[in-house]
Amino acid sequence: LSLHDALPILDVGSVLQSLATLRPGLVLPTLVQRLYAALDTVTEPHKFTASLFSVVGVARCLVQHTPDYPEGQTHVLPLLFATLPGIDTNDLRKSMVTFQFISTFVTFIPLVDNSAEAASMPDLGEEERQIYSQSAQLEDFIVEFLNRCFAIIENSEVQQIRSEVSTDDASVSREDTMKDVGMASTFSAILIQCSESLYDVALRKVRGWLGGRIMEWKVSGRIAAGLVRCLTKVRPSRGLSGLLPSLLSSVEGGLAEQEGAEGTAPLGDEMKFQLMVLAELVRVPGDSLLPHLPKLTAVLSGLSLHSSKEGDQLTGALLKNVLRSLTHVFPVEYKSVARGFDEAGASYRPLQDWGVAGDISDLAIQWYLPGDREVEAAQGIVTTFLGGTLDRLERCAGGQEVLGRQQVQSCLSLVGQVVQGAGGLLPAWTQDVLVLKATRVSLRHQSHVAFVGATPELTVAGQNARLRVVTVLHSLLSHLLATTPDNTKALTALTTVYQKVLFFAGVQRDEYDSRWKGFQAVKRGMENKLLGSKKHIRRILVDRTHLQHESRMIENANKNFTVMHRQLYADLLLLSTSHYSEVRIKGQEALGKAMKFFSYSYEEVVPHLIQLLKGGEDVSHEQFKDRKSTRLNSSHLCNL
Numbered sequence: 001l002s003l004h005d006a007l008p009i010l011d012v013g014s015v016l017q018s019l020a021t022l023r024p025g026l027v028l029p030t031l032v033q034r035l036y037a038a039l040d041t042v043t044e045p046h047k048f049t050a051s052l053f054s055v056v057g058v059a060r061c062l063v064q065h066t067p068d069y070p071e072g073q074t075h076v077l078p079l080l081f082a083t084l085p086g087i088d089t090n091d092l093r094k095s096m097v098t099f100q101f102i103s104t105f106v107t108f109i110p111l112v113d114n115s116a117e118a119a120s121m122p123d124l125g126e127e128e129r130q131i132y133s134q135s136a137q138l139e140d141f142i143v144e145f146l147n148r149c150f151a152i153i154e155n156s157e158v159q160q161i162r163s164e165v166s167t168d169d170a171s172v173s174r175e176d177t178m179k180d181v182g183m184a185s186t187f188s189a190i191l192i193q194c195s196e197s198l199y200d201v202a203l204r205k206v207r208g209w210l211g212g213r214i215m216e217w218k219v220s221g222r223i224a225a226g227l228v229r230c231l232t233k234v235r236p237s238r239g240l241s242g243l244l245p246s247l248l249s250s251v252e253g254g255l256a257e258q259e260g261a262e263g264t265a266p267l268g269d270e271m272k273f274q275l276m277v278l279a280e281l282v283r284v285p286g287d288s289l290l291p292h293l294p295k296l297t298a299v300l301s302g303l304s305l306h307s308s309k310e311g312d313q314l315t316g317a318l319l320k321n322v323l324r325s326l327t328h329v330f331p332v333e334y335k336s337v338a339r340g341f342d343e344a345g346a347s348y349r350p351l352q353d354w355g356v357a358g359d360i361s362d363l364a365i366q367w368y369l370p371g372d373r374e375v376e377a378a379q380g381i382v383t384t385f386l387g388g389t390l391d392r393l394e395r396c397a398g399g400q401e402v403l404g405r406q407q408v409q410s411c412l413s414l415v416g417q418v419v420q421g422a423g424g425l426l427p428a429w430t431q432d433v434l435v436l437k438a439t440r441v442s443l444r445h446q447s448h449v450a451f452v453g454a455t456p457e458l459t460v461a462g463q464n465a466r467l468r469v470v471t472v473l474h475s476l477l478s479h480l481l482a483t484t485p486d487n488t489k490a491l492t493a494l495t496t497v498y499q500k501v502l503f504f505a506g507v508q509r510d511e512y513d514s515r516w517k518g519f520q521a522v523k524r525g526m527e528n529k530l531l532g533s534k535k536h537i538r539r540i541l542v543d544r545t546h547l548q549h550e551s552r553m554i555e556n557a558n559k560n561f562t563v564m565h566r567q568l569y570a571d572l573l574l575l576s577t578s579h580y581s582e583v584r585i586k587g588q589e590a591l592g593k594a595m596k597f598f599s600y601s602y603e604e605v606v607p608h609l610i611q612l613l614k615g616g617e618d619v620s621h622e623q624f625k626d627r628k629s630t631r632l633n634s635s636h637l638c639n640l
Helices: 009-022 024-039 045-057 061-062 068-080 092-108 126-154 172-195 194-212 220-232 236-258 269-281 288-301 309-327 372-397 407-420 466-485 487-501 509-526 538-555 563-575 580-598 606-613 621-633
Strands: none
Touching: 009 045, 009 061, 009 509, 024 045, 024 061, 024 068, 024 466, 045 061, 045 092, 045 372, 061 068, 061 092, 061 172, 061 509, 061 538, 092 172, 126 172, 126 194, 126 220, 172 194, 194 220, 194 236, 194 372, 220 236, 220 269, 220 288, 269 309, 288 309, 288 466, 288 606, 309 372, 309 407, 372 466, 372 487, 407 466, 407 487, 466 487, 466 563, 487 563, 487 580, 509 538, 563 580
């Protein structure tokens, strides 16, 4: 039915998954043969994609040995090799389906070349010996996969529709985002499951392709940086040693050439591409980053002198990722088998690990937990960049230093990136809690354990970092409204920093929700309903554990309402009635989110709204109109 579009493809995949689990001998042979036939047909692309979807649904059944279909495992590697032409630069849909097919099967099986050791295993069965001989083509498979990915990257670029709009200001299309996510997730799945020798093949291939290459950073450069991120995240030490030194040397050379240029001069295309790659390359556990930290800090110091728009984005991304690597708690590996796939000689038989379920009582998860050296390094970065920038903004607010508009925006962008990068170790300020409404039960929020032992705290000059940020921004807001009220970009950037200080504690809620939905979809596609919920593959269980940890961090973002929050509400209310629409929209968004975040906090806003709704000579049209908008946009005021 799925081949003739009689039913939705996804529904058919779910039905076939259940049928193949019950009777693999009846379902699997037909699907495999239809996929082989579709691979030979070039005039019916729908039949190819439908066949791929159908086989993806039965992937776990196919990789496991079943008496009803013992030769099923022998088709897995040939199908992987045969579907590579589906990665087509001219057919995005077919490429995405092929990425899904490859990543699903690779997640279930170790990619280990055991062809040489097969001769010294006399007790191998016929199917097992055939599979081990097929593994000799795994190196060619990885090389060809990367060649096709490189072709897609080279054919991806920013679509500049209007000549007066720079490519740096162009938005990334949905198709380009799909390419980035699909390619990176598939390459990551391959690297996670492959042996060290095959990883080195991929590392050499990517390094050779990147050498001396310059790409625009919005689309093709971003996708290429995603491949680099996969290499360093799976094996941080080998990836960093193979890629980071040469890249740092190139960036340092580029900064040396920029020394004579103005601080607001745009960065060159080569420098922007290198910074994009560097920002993704440092997303590794912090202990692996420590040997390279002095050079990274020097690069950040050099970049902070430039205040161009694209420079702010790339510098902020690099700074955020470095801090996140040093301070964040996360699993460092997602292999299907905890012991890995680097066992030497004939002692290891990878076929025994095909489709094996994880032991939920003994997952042996390897976590990265920031140690004293990482926390000390993060504190140094926070002191240098956040402390220095806040001092500069404070002098600007006091009239002691004059900053241009672009400089103010750059400083605010840097403050926001530091808060977002080190948010997990930036605790909320401690002040007396304001009782907004008398209740029978306590509304004080409880903190959840999200760290082993006492949670380290990063400070600014010995003060609470978040309190220091909001104190400086409050003074800066008054200064901006008094001197340059039309600096809308700075005012919206300030509002964004307010949101990060209020709501971010290490994990963003929208990112968590997106990951949770993706996790649920992957779990449904890879589960075996006959085995039950406790027999998921290890990668699913590790991912679920990580999501549970992140949910605790999100809950820790809930804080009690204090005197400083009252001041923040006054500032947000002021921004919500700005003369400029973009500032009003951003302020109302932040204030509406805050009223959902803090229980009964609308009690702080309602008196001001009522006063301004009554009107008066001193109330402008924008204030009157937007007080009504603020009232209507908040669901917490619907009972008034």
